[in-house]
Amino acid sequence: MGDYRIIEVKRSVFEDNNRDADRLRAQLKGEGTFLVNLMSSPGAGKTTTLKRTIAALRDEVRIGVMEADIDGEVDAAAIARAGAKAVQIHTGGMCHLDADMTRQGLGALGSADFDLVVLENVGNLVCPAEFDTGAWRNVMLLSVPEGDDKPLKYPLMFKNCQAVLVNKCDTLSVFDDFDCDRVKARIHARNPECAVFFVSAKTGEGFDAWLEWLRDEMKQFKTGEMEAPKHYDA
Amino acid sequence: MGDYRIIEVKRSVFEDNNRDADRLRAQLKGEGTFLVNLMSSPGAGKTTTLKRTIAALRDEVRIGVMEADIDGEVDAAAIARAGAKAVQIHTGGMCHLDADMTRQGLGALGSADFDLVVLENVGNLVCPAEFDTGAWRNVMLLSVPEGDDKPLKYPLMFKNCQAVLVNKCDTLSVFDDFDCDRVKARIHARNPECAVFFVSAKTGEGFDAWLEWLRDEMKQFKTGEMEAPKHYDA
Numbered sequence: 470m471g472d473y474r475i476i477e478v479k480r481s482v483f484e485d486n487n488r489d490a491d492r493l494r495a496q497l498k499g500e501g502t503f504l505v506n507l508m509s510s511p512g513a514g515k516t517t518t519l520k521r522t523i524a525a526l527r528d529e530v531r532i533g534v535m536e537a538d539i540d541g542e543v544d545a546a547a548i549a550r551a552g553a554k555a556v557q558i559h560t561g562g563m564c565h566l567d568a569d570m571t572r573q574g575l576g577a578l579g580s581a582d583f584d585l586v587v588l589e590n591v592g593n594l595v596c597p598a599e600f601d602t603g604a605w606r607n608v609m610l611l612s613v614p615e616g617d618d619k620p621l622k623y624p625l626m627f628k629n630c631q632a633v634l635v636n637k638c639d640t641l642s643v644f645d646d647f648d649c650d651r652v653k654a655r656i657h658a659r660n661p662e663c664a665v666f667f668v669s670a671k672t673g674e675g676f677d678a679w680l681e682w683l684r685d686e687m688k689q690f691k692t693g694e695m696e697a698p699k700h701y702d703a
Numbered sequence: 704m705g706d707y708r709i710i711e712v713k714r715s716v717f718e719d720n721n722r723d724a725d726r727l728r729a730q731l732k733g734e735g736t737f738l739v740n741l742m743s744s745p746g747a748g749k750t751t752t753l754k755r756t757i758a759a760l761r762d763e764v765r766i767g768v769m770e771a772d773i774d775g776e777v778d779a780a781a782i783a784r785a786g787a788k789a790v791q792i793h794t795g796g797m798c799h800l801d802a803d804m805t806r807q808g809l810g811a812l813g814s815a816d817f818d819l820v821v822l823e824n825v826g827n828l829v830c831p832a833e834f835d836t837g838a839w840r841n842v843m844l845l846s847v848p849e850g851d852d853k854p855l856k857y858p859l860m861f862k863n864c865q866a867v868l869v870n871k872c873d874t875l876s877v878f879d880d881f882d883c884d885r886v887k888a889r890i891h892a893r894n895p896e897c898a899v900f901f902v903s904a905k906t907g908e909g910f911d912a913w914l915e916w917l918r919d920e921m922k923q924f925k926t927g928e929m930e931a932p933k934h935y936d937a
Contacts, residue, residue, distance in 0.1 A: 510745045511828050511857065512849025564798060564829035592856070593829050594745050595798035614848035614871065615746025622826070623745065637848065643877050 486600055487700060490568035493575075493603030494697055500581045503690045504571075504588065505683075506604035508626065511592035513612040514636045517670040519587060520551040525680050526585070527552055530687065533583035535574040537566050537591050554578065565596035568603040585687060594619070598626040601700040606686055612637040617647050620655035627659035628701045631686075632666065634679060639669040720834055721934060724802035727809075727837030728931055734815045737924045738805075738822065739917075740838035742860065745826035747846040748870045750778045751904040753821060754785040759914050760819070761786055764921065767817040769808040771800050771825050778823060788812065799830035802837040819921060828853070832860040835934040840920055846871040847881050854889035861893040862935045865920075866900065868913060873903040 497504050509515050516536075523532055534555040536545040545557035558574045560566065566574075571588060580586055588604060590597045609630040611619055614637060620627045627633065633656055641647060653665050664682055668675035689695045731738050743749050750770075757766055768789040770778040779791035792808045794800065800808075805822060814820055822838060824831045843864040845853055848871060854861045861867065867890055875881060887899050898916055902909035923929045 510826070510849075511853060512744065512846075564827070591829060592744070593798070593827055595825065595827050596830065612746075612848065614846065614874070615744075619745060640848070640874070640877055643874055 486567045486569075487702075490601035490603040490700070491697070493568045493572055494605060497575075497580070497603065497605065498690075498693070501691065502575075502580045502583055502586055503606075503687050504575075504580075504586050504602075504604040506571075506588045506590055506597075506602045506607045507610065508590045508594070508597045508607065508630070509592060509610035509636075510594055510612070510615055513592070513610045513615065514670045515589050515592070515610055516547055518610060518634065518636060518668075519548060519589060521670050521673060521676060522587075522680070522683070523548070523551045523553045525676065526683070529684075530584040531582065533578045533580065533586045535571075535578055535586065535588045537570075537574070537589060554583075560591060564591055564593050565600045566590055566602050567600045571602040571604075594623040594626045598623070598629050599702065605690055605695060605698065606631050607698060608632045608634065610634050610636050611652070613640050613644050613647050616644075617649075617652035617655065620652065620659050624659050625701060625703065627656055627663065629698070630660065630663060631698055632664040632679075632682060635665065635667045636670055638667050638674055639672050720801045720803075721936070724835035724837040724934070725931070727802045727806055728839060731809075731814070731837065731839065732924075732927070735925065736809075736814045736817055736820055737840075737921050738809075738814075738820045738836075738838040740805075740822045740824055740831075740836045740841045741844065742824045742828070742831045742841065742864070743826060743844035743870075744828055744846070744849055747826070747844045747849065748904045749823050749826070749844055750781055752844060752868065752870060752902075753782060753823060755904050755907060755910060756821075756914070756917070757782070757785045757787045759910065760917075763918075764818040765816065767812045767814065767820045769805075769812060769820065769822045771804075771808070771823060788817075794825060798825055798827050799834045800824055800836055801834045805836040805838070828857040828860045832857070832863050833936065839924055839929060839932065840865050841932060842866045842868065844868050844870050845886070847874050847878050850878075851881050851883075851886035851889065854886065854893050858893050859935060859937065861890055861897065863932070864894065864897060865932055866898040866913075866916060869899065869901045870904055872901045872908055873906050 532553040534548045537558040545555045548555040556578045607630045666679045766787040768782045771792040779789045782789040790812045841864045900913045
């Protein structure tokens with residue numbers, strides 16, 4: 470049947486990409502470059518979170534950023550103003566990045582010059598979750614206005630992340646149907662190991678815990694003790 | 704729990720989705736079923752908007768709803784409770800619906816029995832914009848917390864819509880960097896013909912203008928005066 474054949478094509482692409490992502494991860498380990506893949510819906514606050522994270526860490530580590538977006542240069546410009554080196558990756562309408570596209574971005578950035586590189590993935594909860602980019606850690610931003618039901622609707626995203634930042638917590642009084650305990654339980658139902666932080670990138674609330682986690686992960690990576698993240702295709 | 708079914712759809716076997724979408728549109732015209740494709744980011748308020756729209760129109764027109772989601776049945780159950788017939792479409796991890804998947808959903812719903820069918824597309828601003836579903840009108844929901852820069856970052860979505868509802872306007876005082884004039888100008892820079900409404904699905908603010916537009920469109924469709932929407936592939 471025609472549709473079966475199409476599904477096979479999709480699978481074989483996944484197999485290649487998974488292997489390619491492992492190759493990229495090994496290369497980054499050799500270089501000592503810790504790559505973090507940051508994912509979220511459009512407008513959840515990736516760039517603002519990144520700017521505050523850069524401001525906190527830029528005296529400790531050398532940070533590079535890859536901004537993946539369909540169009541526009543607003544994010545890369547904002548990051549560059551925050552003081553990190555940034556490249557803008559234009560995906561030409563693609564809804565995700567795979568390992569090879571990530572490799573091209575790292576080449577343009579000059580990844581060996583950085584201790585920490587953050588990939589700001591395309592704003593999308595579906596496709597980016599399916600493709601292993603080769604990152605050592607996958608972090609997802611879920612903003613309060615999106616609602617606490619997102620782990621029910623986008624299971625793969627939550628399964629493939631090692632940390633979730635629940636952002637825009639300064640608006641919890643406005644979005645009073647968002648239940649922090651409930652969202653945490655729903656995330657852990659998908660992924661019991663996932664670290665969960667409640668933050669506001671606007672006010673800085675909750676950032677200490679997130680930065681401590683990130684520093685610990687970087688330390689583990691540097692000592693070679695870090696295990697590669699498990700990637701679920703579905 | 705209300706009355707709804709769950710169907711599993713498979714990816715299209717048709718190579719030319721645009722042609723297939725035109726065929727589906729012609730079929731819907733023959734049946735007198737006005738199909739609206741509703742798109743947005745995750746958590747922008749599609750289901751709440753739909754529930755309020757159903758409540759306003761259910762005594763005038765027969766309404767059916769197709770809920771496309773990766774997982775979960777929360778939306779179809781909510782719609783069924785609001786009083787419209789709903790089917791839940793499981794896309795098996797796909798990030799969009801094409802015309803043939805839409806046709807499968809319409810078949811399960813029994814589209815000829817309805818004056819208005821709304822397809823709640825997968826929460827995603829990228830892939831759903833690329834695939835013509837065969838709908839007669841494409842409507843996008845942009846929520847205030849996402850920010851007023853979205854027309855810069857997701858141009859195809861804004862090009863392919865005939866109306867944009869800027870939702871969650873009740874939170875404008877919290878998200879005070881969101882500029883309504885600016886977002887309108889940015890939408891019109893992508894698509895000068897696009898109708899723009901500022902609404903709150905939670906409070907009902909701005910719904911009269913949106914409902915009036917929808918009634919006018921349905922009237923045009925019924926009299927056969929409606930032109931098919933232009934679809935841009937990129």
